[in-house]
Amino acid sequence: GAVVSQHPSRVICKSGTSVKIECRSLDFQATTMFWYRQFPKQSLMLMATSNEGSKATYEQGVEKDKFLINHASLTLSTLTVTSAHPEDSSFYICSAREYPGLSNSPLHFGNGTRLTVT
Amino acid sequence: DQQVKQNSPSLSVQEGRISILNCDYTNSMFDYFLWYKKYPAEGPTFLISISSIKDKNEDGRFTVFLNKSAKHLSLHIVPSQPGDSAVYFCAAAIQGAQKLVFGQGTRLTINP
Numbered sequence: 001g002a003v004v005s006q007h008p009s010r011v012i013c014k015s016g017t018s019v020k021i022e023c024r025s026l027d028f029q030a031t032t033m034f035w036y037r038q039f040p041k042q043s044l045m046l047m048a049t050s051n052e053g054s055k056a057t058y059e060q061g062v063e064k065d066k067f068l069i070n071h072a073s074l075t076l077s078t079l080t081v082t083s084a085h086p087e088d089s090s091f092y093i094c095s096a097r098e099y100p101g102l103s104n105s106p107l108h109f110g111n112g113t114r115l116t117v118t
Numbered sequence: 119d120q121q122v123k124q125n126s127p128s129l130s131v132q133e134g135r136i137s138i139l140n141c142d143y144t145n146s147m148f149d150y151f152l153w154y155k156k157y158p159a160e161g162p163t164f165l166i167s168i169s170s171i172k173d174k175n176e177d178g179r180f181t182v183f184l185n186k187s188a189k190h191l192s193l194h195i196v197p198s199q200p201g202d203s204a205v206y207f208c209a210a211a212i213q214g215a216q217k218l219v220f221g222q223g224t225r226l227t228i229n230p
Binding site: 004006009032034036041042043044045046049093095097106107108109110111112 | 161167217220222
């Protein structure tokens with residue numbers, strides 16, 4: 001079945017540095033990918049929708065200059081957390097639909113990235 | 119504003135019995151609902167879905183029930199197995215829209 005690969009699975013960085021997270025669709029093309037964030041014991045919150053070849057769409061309250069999204073190809077989207085702070089520590093998960101034209105096509109998720117900012 | 123709510127953070131069930139996970143929503147525009155299962159350190163995996171034109175969808179041991187008037191859905195797992203121990207998220211969407219709204223999740227533990 002469709003697989004979404006996310007890398008790295010864990011990253012620890014110091015405050016003020018930037019971290020890049022990659023999301024790849026392995027056996028399908030994804031014109032749109034989604035980036036979610038999950039705080040402990042809370043739901044997955046959509047941060048932004050990554051669109052291949054155009055600008056990402058950010059949800060209300062998400063700083064686009066802090067969370068840079070690049071969707072350079074049909075199989076790769078990257079999320080860069082710039083100037084990371086401890087409050088950015090969270091679980092980041094990307095997802096994509098195998099059949100983007102079908103809104104009832106389930107999302108396939110990557111395994112997530114646990115970011116810890118010290 | 120939590121549009122999708124899973125009010126039970128955890129549930130413990132004996133192996134072989136039925137597990138019932140509940141989910142409530144507030145937005146009457148939602149017309150497509152999904153359940154995802156998540157193991158620690160992994161991303162959620164799709165389990166089962168239901169469209170608002172149905173009130174029940176079954177796939178093997180998993181059945182999802184939708185009560186539109188009550189804005190409530192439930193996931194039934196029977197018989198429950200130890201491998202079912204995980205966090206279960208319900209999610210809702212408006213068909214034609216890309217965005218899923220997730221509940222907080224319910225941690226299901228199946229006891230041998």
